[in-house]
Amino acid sequence: QVQLQESGPGLVKPSETLSLTCAVSGYSISSGYFWGWIRQPPGRGLEWIGSIYHTGRTYYSPSLNSRVTISVDTSKNQFTLKMNSVTAADTAIYYCARDVGGATGAYDYWGQGTLVTVSS
Amino acid sequence: QSALTQPRSVSGSPGQSVTFSCTGTSSDIGAYNYVSWYQQHPNKVPKLLVYDVNKRPSGVPDRFSGSKSGNTASLTISGLQADDEADYYCCSYAGSYTSVVFGGGTNLTVL
Numbered sequence: 001q002v003q004l005q006e007s008g009p010g011l012v013k014p015s016e017t018l019s020l021t022c023a024v025s026g027y028s029i030s031s032g033y034f035w036g037w038i039r040q041p042p043g044r045g046l047e048w049i050g051s052i053y054h055t056g057r058t059y060y061s062p063s064l065n066s067r068v069t070i071s072v073d074t075s076k077n078q079f080t081l082k083m084n085s086v087t088a089a090d091t092a093i094y095y096c097a098r099d100v101g102g103a104t105g106a107y108d109y110w111g112q113g114t115l116v117t118v119s120s
Numbered sequence: 121q122s123a124l125t126q127p128r129s130v131s132g133s134p135g136q137s138v139t140f141s142c143t144g145t146s147s148d149i150g151a152y153n154y155v156s157w158y159q160q161h162p163n164k165v166p167k168l169l170v171y172d173v174n175k176r177p178s179g180v181p182d183r184f185s186g187s188k189s190g191n192t193a194s195l196t197i198s199g200l201q202a203d204d205e206a207d208y209y210c211c212s213y214a215g216s217y218t219s220v221v222f223g224g225g226t227n228l229t230v231l
């Protein structure tokens with residue numbers, strides 16, 4: 001059974017860098033599929049952040065592209081999100097997920113999500 | 121403002137059918153057959169219901185069906201049940217630059 005688990009600080013100060021890791025179990029990232037990050041501000045809708053393939057190929061949301069980096073570590077079977085210069089607007093539940101469609105937004109397995117609050 | 125437009129709310133009675141609309145453009149929904157739909161209950165993780173316009177993942181009942189016409193995608197739930205009350209989000213591939221866009225979500229109330 002495929003499982004994803006996000007981890008990282010729940011509180012980040014404004015202007016600093018948010019860093020989250022998604023550990024995958026039950027499936028080898030190297031076997032294929034794109035792996036993505038999606039966020040959801042409290043009480044609001046879903047927003048796509050970006051995705052990565054095991055080769056390191058990445059796609060990012062144009063609105064976040066300048067601040068976001070997604071990387072993959074196949075030896076640890078995990079991938080990481082880094083977002084710099086965060087503001088209160090980046091406060092959200094951050095989900096990692098597997099894209100069964102191939103970077104098309106068809107996320108079949110999700111992590112439980114982790115709330116990240118941006119505040120001093 | 122979300123890239124895809126969804127009505128804020130819809131409602132229906134148990135046993136009825138309801139249809140959700142998702143309007144995009146010729147650069148996303150109209151250009152690709154890569155529309156997905158998600159169901160999200162309060163404080164829960166989104167669940168994939170439909171992908172590639174009309175494919176259902178294993179375990180999703182055939183009461184949920186997807187379609188597309190032009191720049192608009194639709195999700196239909198037949199035989200509405202109380203547990204279907206949730207938020208529903210559409211999602212579309214939008215090309216290699218924009219990649220993926222979500223709708224703002226529609227809240228379903230089962231009367």
